[in-house]
Amino acid sequence: MSRRLLTGNAAAAWAARLARVDYIPAFPITPQTEIIESLANWIDNGEMAGRLVTLESEHSMLTAAGAAAATGVRVYSATSSQGLLYGMEMLYNVAGWRTPFVLTNVSRGLSAPITLEADHNDILAARDSGCLQIHCATCQEVLDSTLMAYRLAEDERVRLPVIVNMDGFYLSFTREPVLIPAASDVDAFLPPFDPENIAFRASAPASQAVAVLGGSPYSYFRYEMHLAAMQALEVYEEIATKFAEKFGRRHDAVEAYHCEDAEIVLVMMGSFATKARAAVDQLRAAGQAVGLLRPRLLRPFPAAHLQRLLAGKQGVVVIDQNLSMGKGGVLHAELASVLYGRKDAPPILTSFIGGLGGRDITAEEFFEMVKVTREAVASGNTPPPRLLYNRDELREVHKLQAIAHVEREELGKGGDKP
């Protein structure tokens, strides 16, 4: 074991190396490139035995990933944002093929307008693909979750691809102290991939992903996938326990922070939850009974955990780093759906959208969200969802528009000529 300062990207690369992946189909996209570059360097230097092949698109990359996993090797890849969307068709396919491999997604906002910075609309677009999702808040978690993800994906009761998500820039390029486990410990935790009954061999011909005719066999296969994904929750807990025994760090399906006695609970995913954590500390110091829940798994959705942890609370603040146009926050809707109709469900569930395209969420904004939720608890009226955006930001955008407008007018008059 060693402790090093690693970016989230480097942590992901280290995990793939420690998992002794055989095959890495790759395609570069910001902010994921450092992962693939690190792996390529190790392979070039002979420090790693895997084979890296650069494909001509993420669509092809994911096809190759699934096909290689279906042939019986351990596969790793990484993407981000538009790349994940470009490969979206194949996410559904590789999940349907029931091929186990791990894909890191470095979250980044989606076009248009094009941006490089983080939010969760990319990864949430993959929500219904059949790929499982683990969301990380620290660089250490990126490494640990990736190792856990291989066990989850390869478990016979699951056999689905797993996407490990981290926030672009906030984690991908942020250095944190990360414990890199000894290879022997990882080997003990993660044995070699045994591709029993998923392989192409001359001695054992197999047909994979063939057509079905009619809704009956189709429903059968889709439901089998659903059951496997549901089953994955229990399997994940087992793996979390085994991981904790081996490495001393426990990563539950839902991370709970100061929740036991909390009246108001914040719920959010990913690295921005560390800001929420700091806000909880400040509010606690000021005497407020506030807590934080961070679902690590989005698929399978840890419904029972959330129901239990939120039972009897006065109010819940859901902060979404995504926006489903015409609806609102995705996590808010997910949470509402599992709380609805329960006698012990919190009566107030407020919705805030923030952190889009890397926009910060400040401590003051966390305080304000809690205040608004407390008022809603007192009045019994849930306020409408709110976008975290302030007057100064709006003024800044208007200023840019005004400058561009003036310049256009000047150009129209030929004022730009020397």
Next chain:
Amino acid sequence: MTDETTSAFRRMKDLPSTHLLGTGTPMCSGCGGLQALHEIYDILGEKTVFVNAAGCMTLLSVYPFTPFRGSWLYTAMASAPAGAQGVRDALDILLEKKRIPPEDDLDVVVLTGDGSAYGMGLSATSGAMERDLDFLYICYDNEGYGNTGQQYSGATPHAAKTATSKGAHGFAGYKKDLFSIWAAHKPAYVATVIGSEPLDLARKIEKAKSMKGPRMIIALAPCPPGWDYDPKDSVEIGKLAVKSGVWPLKEYVDGEVVHTKLPHPRIPIEEYLQKQGRFAHLFTPRRDEALLAQLQAKVDAYWEGIE
């Protein structure tokens, strides 16, 4: 490397007499694509894995049945060559690490229609050739999106009527020259074949099988419903395509293009065209002399200097 003199297939009677591909498939009767696939599979043998893109042949394997004795992977319309990349790389890794014995290796074969090969899948195919992937690519070319009712594809010939080009003059564009596009990548091998010339086809598949690297085959696939003719005429229409010079049988190897069958003397292309409903507007209610002459001139121009 094999040729006419060293090939195991010197006469028709040398061809396999029993088929590896099972019968009773859900293809249309008279399917020229299936005919070619039967013949190709017999030469390739069962130690193959077919990597398929969306098209007619996707329906060969319908759960829980398959006519193949070897393996099959359905991918998606745009990325079958990338699927082949994944399977080939994985097999190489398994062989290298001695996790499977050499006799468990497979020939990786992409099987797509023209809709994928000429259009959506072209980028993935280009990538696979550029990466020098060791695989065989078979495109059965029925000159339209046959599985969805024969709409225009990049392979549709000039003046053919399709479900999306029904006007008085048929399709206004020209068939994309996929052979040249593939050959421009300098792969190990490119060839055109047709099921109705089984000896030529068998020699080419035999040759392709003996080589390494990207090997590309385009099989013209007469399509009774799409081209609108009686299924019993499939073999004849295939022969007419060759005799008229519409479908040149050729191969690209070592940077050279060689024609493997010279249609000499060439018959007029209208003998090929008038058998098919998709070209009926060239003959009824009256002969479109101008268009017929234009189509003939195009074929003549191709063969000028070759014969």
